[in-house]
Amino acid sequence: MGKNLLLAALMSSALATGAYAADPEVLTVGGYGGSFEIMMKKLVIPAFEKEHNVKVAYVSGNSTENLARLQAQKGAQELDVVILDDGPMYQADALGFCAPLEKTPIKDDVYDLAQFSPNAIGMGFVATGFAYSKEFFEKEGWDLPTSWEDLKDPKYEGLISVPPISNTYGLHALVMLARNAGGGEKDIDPGFAAMADEVSPNVLVFEPSSGKMSELFQNGEIAFSVWGSGRAASLANTGYKAGFIYPEEGAVALMLAGCPVVDSNVPEEAQAFIDYLLQPEIQVQLGEAMGSGPVNKKTVLPPKLAESLPYGEKISKLVNVDWDVINPLRQEWTARWAREVER
Structure with missing residues (x-):
């Protein structure tokens, strides 16, 4: 009987060890909070975990926070995939x-505009253009x-938010104002001149909060604003009569983008997760959660989403800005904005 008990104990130990060895790897993903986190x-995540026998740990934060995480953890990264x-x-x-x-x-099905670099790829398109009140203009x-x-049109004095x-x-x-005046990312002076001297008098408030921007529309305080297509779609979903305009010079592409992080313990799973987010059915879910248009050309959006998001022919109306020029100058431009525009 003693031998039987010992054998049972050894078998139990072996099974426990086997179960431990079979525990799935952990893939840590850094991405947005809010509706994006809920959707993920x-x-x-549950479908990806089942398909790839991996456990996904999700770290929520805005793009600035997750970029700071990467910088703070240099050489010992917690994140395996990051979405910014x-x-x-x-x-x-x-x-x-x-x-x-x-x-x-699957990456061959992604628009050229979303092909960031050999290391990162776009996950969804948001267009920067004009959100507007249909009721006001009617x-x-x-x-x-x-x-x-x-x-710059004087008739909009006090009716715009930027x-x-x-x-x-x-x-x-x-x-875009700099480009229209013959400048651009490498010559931003015309943009500052236009914003400070011609646009600023029309601006009721330079509002950074999406929630407060929505309130400005709902309270009838503004007629239109510089905003994203996804934000306009979310506002319309509340029942407010909001529309979105793609300016004739081009709406600017603001992309959700993903990359596998260096020195990951689960590099294969990280690569697989990037590809998973590019699947057409997942692209639809991203559109519903984030108001982003699909980067996969084979994605078919439901009619309501197709009407409001960057999709199909609307993709050709998107333009890119040069982040390689902008990023080193952004702190300097921010200080200049405070001096010259919001003075």
Whole structure:
């Protein structure tokens, strides 16, 4: 009987050891909070875990916070995959935090505009253009703004909101005004002159908060704003009559982007997770959660999403800014904005 008990104990120990050895690897993903995190945890992560026999740990934070995590953990990274806005992603890649992407068939289905670098790839498109109040323009009988130059029109005095330069939407507006005046990222002076002298008098408030921007529309305080297509779609989903305009010079592409992080303990799973987010059905879920248009050309959006998001022919109306020029200058531009624009 004693031998039987010993044998049972040894078998139990062996089974426990085997179970421990079979425990799935842990893949740590850094990405946005809010509706994105909810969507990831409810829909994306459980299916990926089952398919790849891996446990996903999710670390939520905005792009600035997750970029700071990469910098703080240099040489001993906690994150295996990171999802950031395009500007911070260019920084992360330039600082050497992104590992080379594997060449896989699904990446051939991604628009050229979303092909960031050999180490990072776009996950979804958001367009920076104009969100507007349909009710206001119908009541006034005014034509809709069609150009970035319309931000200067005196009839909009006190009726516009533009996010500050600390917000990507405001930065995009500054660059487009500079380009229209013959400058651009490498010659931003014309943009500052236009924003300070011609646009600023029309601006009720330089509002960085998406929640407060929504309130400005709902309270009837502004007619239109520089904003993202996803934000406009979210506002419309509340029942407010919001529309979105792609300016004739081009709406600016603001992309969600992903990269596998260097020195990951689970590099294969990290690569697989990037590819998983590029699948057409996941691209639809990203659109529903983040208001982002698909980067995979084979994605078919439901009609309601297709109407409001960058999709199909609308992709051709998107333009990119040069983050390699902007990022080293952004702190200097932010200080200048405070002196010259929001003075």
